[in-house]
Every structure is written in structure tokens, then in C-alpha cells.
Amino acid sequence: MSLVEVYACMPSVERGRGILVDGDARSSWIIYCNGRSVVIRSLVQPLLVDVYCQHAYLVSVARISPNAQWIASADVSGIVRIWGATGDHTLRHEYTALSGRIDDLQWSHDGQRIVVCGDGKGKSFVRAFSWDTGTSIGDFEGSSKRVLSCAFKPTRPFRVATGGEDFVVNFYEGPPFKFTASHRDHTNFVNCVRFAPDGTKFVTAGSDRKLIVFDGKTGCRTGLVSSSSDGHTGSIYAVSWNASSSQVVTVSADKTAKLWSIAGDGSGGSLEATFCSSDVQLGCLWLNDSIVTFSLDGRMNVLSATGDLTAPDKVLSGHSKSITAVSASGTDIYSSSYDGVIVKWRRGEGFVARLDGNGFSSSVSGLGAVAGSEDTFVACGQTKLSRIVGGTESTIDLGAACVGFSIAPCRDGEVVLACTEQELILLRDFAVVSRLSLPFTATAVAVSPDAKAAIVGDKDGKLHLFSLGEDGLHQEALLERHRASVTALEFSPDGTMFASGDQNREAFVWDAVKREVKLKNMLYHTTSIQCIAWAVDSSKVATGGVDGCIYVYYVDRPASARISIRGAHPGGVSGLAFADASELVSGGQDAFLRVWKS
Numbered sequence: 001m002s003l004v005e006v007y008a009c010m011p012s013v014e015r016g017r018g019i020l021v022d023g024d025a026r027s028s029w030i031i032y033c034n035g036r037s038v039v040i041r042s043l044v045q046p047l048l049v050d051v052y053c054q055h056a057y058l059v060s061v062a063r064i065s066p067n068a069q070w071i072a073s074a075d076v077s078g079i080v081r082i083w084g085a086t087g088d089h090t091l092r093h094e095y096t097a098l099s100g101r102i103d104d105l106q107w108s109h110d111g112q113r114i115v116v117c118g119d120g121k122g123k124s125f126v127r128a129f130s131w132d133t134g135t136s137i138g139d140f141e142g143s144s145k146r147v148l149s150c151a152f153k154p155t156r157p158f159r160v161a162t163g164g165e166d167f168v169v170n171f172y173e174g175p176p177f178k179f180t181a182s183h184r185d186h187t188n189f190v191n192c193v194r195f196a197p198d199g200t201k202f203v204t205a206g207s208d209r210k211l212i213v214f215d216g217k218t219g220c221r222t223g224l225v226s227s228s229s230d231g232h233t234g235s236i237y238a239v240s241w242n243a244s245s246s247q248v249v250t251v252s253a254d255k256t257a258k259l260w261s262i263a264g265d266g267s268g269g270s271l272e273a274t275f276c277s278s279d280v281q282l283g284c285l286w287l288n289d290s291i292v293t294f295s296l297d298g299r300m301n302v303l304s305a306t307g308d309l310t311a312p313d314k315v316l317s318g319h320s321k322s323i324t325a326v327s328a329s330g331t332d333i334y335s336s337s338y339d340g341v342i343v344k345w346r347r348g349e350g351f352v353a354r355l356d357g358n359g360f361s362s363s364v365s366g367l368g369a370v371a372g373s374e375d376t377f378v379a380c381g382q383t384k385l386s387r388i389v390g391g392t393e394s395t396i397d398l399g400a401a402c403v404g405f406s407i408a409p410c411r412d413g414e415v416v417l418a419c420t421e422q423e424l425i426l427l428r429d430f431a432v433v434s435r436l437s438l439p440f441t442a443t444a445v446a447v448s449p450d451a452k453a454a455i456v457g458d459k460d461g462k463l464h465l466f467s468l469g470e471d472g473l474h475q476e477a478l479l480e481r482h483r484a485s486v487t488a489l490e491f492s493p494d495g496t497m498f499a500s501g502d503q504n505r506e507a508f509v510w511d512a513v514k515r516e517v518k519l520k521n522m523l524y525h526t527t528s529i530q531c532i533a534w535a536v537d538s539s540k541v542a543t544g545g546v547d548g549c550i551y552v553y554y555v556d557r558p559a560s561a562r563i564s565i566r567g568a569h570p571g572g573v574s575g576l577a578f579a580d581a582s583e584l585v586s587g588g589q590d591a592f593l594r595v596w597k598s
Contacts, residue, residue, distance in 0.1 A: 001552065001563055001584065001596040006049040007345055008041050008121065008200050009591035010320045012058075018191055018237030018251075018292045019283025020061045020104065024068050025243070030285060031071065033059040034320065036570060037590055038073050040085070042104065043290060046316060046350045052089050053570045053590065055081065060118075065131075066111045068477055072131070074116060082114075082131060093140055096132040096172060097127050103147065109154040113137060113175070117162055126150060128177055130259075138177025143172040149192045153216055155199030162485055163190025169204050169212075171219030187343045191511035192238050196245035200267040203235035205250055207529065213266040217234040222266035224249075231269040232258065240286040242305065247272070249291050251281035257293045257301075259309055273309035274354045277301065298341065299354075311490050317354045318343060323587030325367035326531075326575030327377060334377055335575065335587050336364035342379065345593065355388065366409040366577075370414050378416055378430075385418050387430040393438065394430055399423075404444045404489075408451035415451040415468070419444075424456065424466075424473055433556035434472035440464070446489035446498060453512070455498055457486025463500060465515065477515055481508055488531050492538040497555065499541045501529030507543050509555055521559040533576035533584065542572030542584055550586055552598070565596060 011019045011032040023030040028043045029052060036055045042048035047115070052062075055075045062073035070092060074080045078098040084090045100119030107114055115128040121234070125147040126140035140162070146163035160172040169183040169190055188207035195202040198217045203225070208422060209232045211225040225248075226232060234253030240250050245263070251257045258273040262268075283294035288315075291303040300322045301312040321338040328334070332352075333345040342355040342364060362382060370376040376389045380402040388392045398420055405418035412467055413509070414428030420444045426434040444457040444497045454466040454473070461482030466473045484504030491498045501507040509519035525545035533542045548570055552563040569588020578587045584596045 001565055001598045003594055004597045005047060005595035006351055007593035008039055008049045008318055010318045011294055011297050013320050021283050021285045022063045023287040024064050025288050031062050031064055033062055034591055037443045038062040061105045063105050063107055065107050066109055071107055072114055074105050076101040078102055104149045106150055106152040108152045115152055115160050116148050117150040119146045127354060132388055137175045142178045142182050151193045151195045153195050153199045154197055161193045161202050163193045163204050165189050183221060185221060186210055194239045196241050197243055198245040202238055203237060205239045207235035211250060223268040225260055225269035237282050237322060238284045240284045242286050249284050249286055251284045251293050252278050255280055255283060257281050275303060275309050304326060316351050318351060319591040322591055323575050325363055326577045326585055326587040327367045328367040328577040328579045328585055329369035333585050334367055335593055336367040338363045340364055352563040368406050370409055378407055398425060403442055406445055406447040408447045408449055415456050417447040418446055426473060442488050444489045446491050447493045449493060449495045457489050457529050459485040466554050478584045488529055490532040490534055492534045493536055494538040499542055501532055502527045509541060519555055519559060521552060530552050530574050531576045533578050535578045537581045537583050542576050544576045546572040548572055
């Protein structure tokens with residue numbers, strides 16, 4: 001199967017820490033990080049997405065080189081990797097730049113040098129080195145605590161400015177770089193330091209709500225921009241300049257982004273516009289005529305720098321945390337994530353909406369769209385089961401942790417079968433009609449499309465077959481073939497088969513009428529199977545595992561004739577759904593959704 005669409009994740013978010021985002025004005029690409037992935041996406045065409053996921057540790061920052069040929073990315077272990085911006089992202093160099101987390105990284109304007117800052121042993125909080133040899137170029141003294149931000153002067157003579165947790169702004173001349181000046185104008189963390197594109201000045205922003213301007217050549221303070229009357233009322237996390245070096249945009253914990261005009265001599269500035277959001281603003285980027293801001297809740301606001309800044313032209317979103325479930329209904333795709341976010345996507349379009357107001361404040365462990373009903377689906381999170389219709393939610397408390405549920409659409413309302421470890425709960429039209437105590441520990445459940453049969457898997461690898469009647473549930477048979485806890489179950493759309501997968505990486509396709517194995521030797525995963533999905537014509541079944549792989553099997557062919565998608569999602573595949581007979585949607589621990597076509 002070939003990859004046809006990628007729906008990008010949002011940046012990793014953390015309260016109290018700014019989001020670092022970079023961009024290329026020539027191509028309108030923006031770059032940010034999530035987990036071990038570096039995301040490269042078009043600001044103009046949301047479906048143009050690329051990803052680099054070769055870091056062994058969480059990536060903290062990524063920057064594109066001035067010639068747009070290379071990207072330097074750094075992680076929490078102190079490693080910097082320099083790799084090709086296009087194609088197969090060939091690795092050019094890898095260096096251990098610091099002994100701890102790297103918090104910021106900048107290229108010199110000629111693309112020959114890189115400066116990094118962050119956490120390190122002793123006083124090694126900043127380092128500059130040659131990009132092609134890794135040779136250090138200077139000593140960066142003057143910092144006593146972690147350095148949160150660094151910046152390279154984009155014109156000659158070279159200068160470097162830094163700021164960090166010691167409230168100090170340091171200035172260095174070079175190369176080789178040496179300490180020149182130190183400023184203690186901030187009274188709290190210095191979160192961001194950025195030079196103007198023309199190099200004449202730089203600004204610093206901090207948790208003390210101050211935005212201060214310095215001379216780009218001498219490092220002397222020249223003015224204070226924000227004031228108590230119109231400034232931010234919370235920590236300022238990020239700053240970005242426009243191309244003409246006359247304006248900056250700032251984002252803050254006060255849930256606003258502000259546009260400031262900066263005096264040509266750096267003596268001060270004035271507020272031009274304010275964008276008010278519903279959540280804390282953590283990151284920003286001024287790219288051509290667009291201003292992009294990132295919210296703590298995972299939204300990306302795209303504003304026009306030449307239009308009305310008080311309202312975004314468009315709002316994009318996605319998942320910041322690992323995806324837990326995927327469901328498809330026609331051209332619409334729904335996905336849920338570990339932080340309780342549910343997102344609607346559309347084939348050929350990408351992000352459509354975030355379905356807020358669902359009441360989930362933590363992980364959504366299961367998600368199922370109700371066939372034939374737009375924006376109607378059932379989701380489970382911890383101990384509750386919710387039915388959401390166009391944003392209106394009905395909730396049932398299961399009384400214990402839900403380990404799985406399954407939906408069968410019917411003429412007079414869907415049938416939902418949910419299970420906890422010790423109980424099966426049958427719902428018709430989202431009203432509980434039966435609760436059955438189980439003498440075993442349940443791990444997975446599936447109900448047939450006609451709502452007449454159900455299968456429950458247990459931790460010992462047994463499959464318990466039940467019939468569903470008007471008076472409740474009745475166990476009819478027991479199937480024993482698995483050698484480990486059953487982790488996934490799914491009926492085929494035509495109801496004639498069902499598939500099961502276990503913790504020991506083994507899967508089977510069963511004949512639902514004869515109750516015998518129809519397809520075996522499905523043993524290609526290297527670890528636990530997490531999810532199963534059937535094609536809408538029941539001709540093939542897909543399995544996704546913790547190993548990050550997807551295998552698609554044709555039910556009328558041997559298992560060896562499988563289709564293999566290795567490395568589909570680094571960290572594991574956690575959700576699968578067929579959009580039609582040939583297109584498969586997958587979600588994973590990397591917070592991406594991908595669409596594959598056979």
C-alpha cells in the first residue's frame with residue numbers, strides 16, 4: 001500500500017514553556033517538533049506534510065539553514081543532527097553539543113555556524129560550533145543557570161545574545177566568541193531572544209512581562225517596548241520579527257498575541273493590535289504576510305499581518321498527544337488522543353474541526369462513528385461512555401474502567417456493547433438494557449453488524465461467544481486458540497467472519513458460523529497487536545502493533561501474501577479504520593494520521 005495523505009500533529013505543548021517554530025519564507029514551510037518527530041508542513045497547503053523521526057530522544061528544537069538545504073534539530077540528550085531538508089533527509093552530521101537538554105538553536109546567516117543553548121554540566125550552557133566539523137568557536141561564560149534562548153546576529157560583524165533562568169541577558173562578540181556584556185534588566189526568566197533581520201537590534205522577552213530592545217552591534221540596552229497599560233499581563237514566551245525589522249509579534253500566558261511597532265533606533269515601541277485567544281499562547285512565527293500563533297490547547301491560529309489581527313483567517317488543529325483510536329464514516333475520519341481531544345478530518349481536505357465540549361479531560365480509549373449519521377459517534381474514557389451527536393453529549397457511568405466497546409447500527413438506534421474487566425453492558429439507543437457479570441477478566445469486545453452475536457476476549461487468551469437477545473446476553477461457545485491475552489477483536493462488515501489479535505503478536509480470522517479458524521499463521525508482528533480493522537467489502541483485514549507496523553491480509557489468500565507497511569508509526573500503531581475497500585487510515589503514538597491506498 002502507498003501513502004497518499006498525512007494529517008500532521010501539532011507541536012508538543014507544556015504549560016510554562018514556549019513553543020519553538022521556524023519557517024522558510026520562500027516555500028512557506030513551517031517547522032516544529034512533537035515527540036521524536038520534526039514536522040515540516042506547508043502553511044498554504046495543509047496536506048503537504050513531511051516528517052523526520054530519526055532522533056532517539058525527544059526533539060526540542062529544529063531550524064532550517066539560511067539556504068533552505070539543511071535542517072538542524074536538537075533533542076533533550078544534547079545531540080544535534082543536521083540533515084537534508086528535502087528528499088530522504090540524508091543525515092549529514094551528528095554532534096553531542098551539550099550534556100543536557102538543548103532548549104534553542106540558531107544558524108549564522110552564512111549557514112556555516114550553529115549556536116545552541118540549554119542545560120549542561122558546570123557552566124556549559126551555550127556552545128557555538130562549525131556546522132561541518134563540529135569544532136567549537138569560542139567560550140560562552142556569564143551564565144550561572146540554564147540558558148533558555150539564544151540568537152545569532154544575521155549580519156556581520158557576528159554577535160550572539162542569550163537569556164535564561166538566571167534573569168541575565170549576555171552578549172558575545174566573535175568569532176571566536178567571547179563574553180562582552182551582561183544585562184540584568186529582567187526580573188524573571190528570559191524566555192526568548194531574537195535579532196531583527198537587519199541585525200541593528202534585538203529584543204528579549206521574559207516571564208516578568210517585559211519586552212526590551214538592545215543594540216545589535218554593541219549589546220547596549222536602547223529601550224523598553226511594553227508598558228503596564230498596554231503590555232502583556234502574563235509571561236511572554238516567544239517573539240518573532242517581520243522581514244522589514246520594524247515590527248514584532250509576541251505571545252503570552254495572558255492568552256493574547258500582540259503586534260508591536262519598534263522604533264528604528266530601538267528606543268521603544270508602540271502597540272498596534274491584539275489578538276485574544278481562548279487559551280495560553282506559547283509560540284509564534286511571522287512568515288511573509290502571515291502570523292502564526294500556537295495555543296496550549298493545540299490550536300494553530302493563522303492571522304493576516306496586513307489585515308484584521310483581532311481574528312484569525314483560519315484555525316488549524318490536530319493531536320499533540322498519542323492517538324488512541326481511529327474511526328471512519330464515508331469521507332469523514334474521527335480520531336481521539338491521550339489528552340481527550342477528538343478531531344474530525346476529511347479525505348482530501350485534512351483537518352475539519354475539533355469536537356470540543358465532549359467532556360473528556362483525559363484519555364479517550366475508544367471511538368466509534370455511527371454509520372449513516374454525520375458527527376454521531378460513541379467514545380469511552382476511563383469509567384464513562386459517551387454518545388455525541390453534533391456536539392451534544394449523553395453520558396453513562398459504567399462504574400469501572402472500560403476496556404472496550406463495539407457498535408452495531410440498527411434501524412431504531414445503534415446497539416452498543418461495552419465491557420469492563422468483570423462486566424458486559426448492553427445498550428440499545430444508548431440506554432442500558434442488560435448488565436452481565438463475568439467469571440473471567442475481559443480484555444476486548446466486538447458485536448456483530450446485525451447485533452445478534454458478540455465475542456469477548458479474556459486475559460487467558462480465550463474467546464467467549466455470546467448471543468444477543470431482547471432479554472440480554474447468553475454465552476454459547478468458548479474458543480481456545482490464542483496463547484496470550486486477547487488485545488483486539490473485530491467483526492467483518494458482512495458478519496460472516498471476525499478477527500482476533502493477542503499480546504503475543506498472533507492474529508486469527510475466524511468463520512463466525514462454523515466457529516473455526518479461517519486464516520492462520522498471521523505472525524508477522526514482533527510484539528503485541530493493538531488494533532484490527534476490516535475493509536468495507538470484508539475482503540481483507542489489517543492489524544496494527546506496538547512495533548509500529550501494519551499488516552494487511554486477504555482472507556482468501558494465505559497469510560504469507562500479506563501487504564506489509566513497516567515503520568508506519570514510530571512508537572506503535574494504536575488505531576486503524578478502512579475508509580473504503582482500498583483506503584486504510586492509521587493513527588499512532590507519534591500523533592499523526594496517515595492514509596494508505598492499495
